[in-house]
Amino acid sequence: MNNHLLIIGGGAVGLTSARALLLAGYRVTLIERGTTGREASWAGGGIMSPLCSWDYKEAVTRLTQRSMGMFDQAMNELHTSTGIDPEYQRSGMLLIPPFQDALATQWCAEHQVAFRHVALNDQLPGMQGEGLLLPEIGQVRNPRLLAALRRSVEKLGGKILEQHEALRFDIKGGQISALHTSQGVLQADAYLVASGAWSRTLLGEHALQLDVKPMRGQILLFKFDSPPFSNILLQDSLYMIPRRDGHVLVGSTLEDVGFDKATTSTGYNHLLQRAYALFPAWRNQTPVQHWAGLRPASPDNIPTIGRHPQLTNLYANCGHFRYGVTMSLACAELLLNEIENKPQPLPVDEYRWRE
């Protein structure tokens, strides 16, 4: 058994992996270049589902559905054990036209996902037409989830080293023998790359076919006295996520601009105009915050989870693209099974690290 694991990356994926490993009895050290939970996982919207699940391959659906089924219990346990409320709630997601009704309802029926058509005016006074409500879809509040995960990892005995940047690996006998960091050399029995959009860069020649690159997303934040609606709203690629305290996130852009995390006036205006088009009454509202994050983009949104094809004590859990928070619980489960050579609960071939 690889008793001591060194995890590189303190986002939702690294922290959730750390928690699963600690609960299974491993010793865990997690290193983070900056502060934990400040990159993509912090920037995300926290919708616990793909936007339009019917647009994705079954390999994505398998992971998201398994993970979504684990959230009720996991968030409850996390809240109770840490005292930090990740504000997980099944707020439902309401699709506003235009959307592919026949495709969506067929997909939902085939995948046992609850849905019903609703008069938009019932949910959003003044709005005409019919929407499609997926009532079971949930959300979390990312910064709170990350704070809870971090506290849980520490309470379970995990060691978190911030301001430690992983630089390069030493290899000996087909294994990683050490990791050079900005603060010195670290050693463990096994190493996990959970470095989000930076995973491929860190691995260099050892990345092999691992295909992960940054994809920027920008979000606007509005604040109301109370939530202006209760469901997550989705219209085309635009979503609005109502938080309990009246904040509403409006997202997002999808921009292939490399490792550039800057917000732009183009992104701001695009999101603002789309929000105003849906809710003309918001024209006297100005966003209270605007941010950007770098999603770890992968082909078809399929992450890589598992052992390196050549280096026997190196693992990856990265490339979750648009749905890393949603997928985090199932991916941690798959990773643990891979480390322990245990049977998997679902087909995993598409998540393997390719040579």
Ligand SMILES: Cc1cc2nc3c(=O)[nH]c(=O)nc-3n(C[C@H](O)[C@H](O)[C@H](O)COP(=O)(O)OP(=O)(O)OC[C@H]3O[C@@H](n4cnc5c(N)ncnc54)[C@H](O)[C@@H]3O)c2cc1C
């Ligand atoms: C605008 C936007 C909206 C999103 N909305 C959703 C949503 O609604 N639902 C959903 O499920 N997902 C959403 N996502 C996607 C989700 O946020 C990501 O898939 C997820 O956060 C990836 O988690 P991660 O831990 O792999 O990456 P990250 O959170 O980026 O964490 C990686 C960490 O690794 C660290 N690191 C990198 N290199 C090194 C190194 N060399 N040494 C040490 N540390 C290193 C980084 O500093 C970082 O903290 C959204 C993303 C964005 C940007």
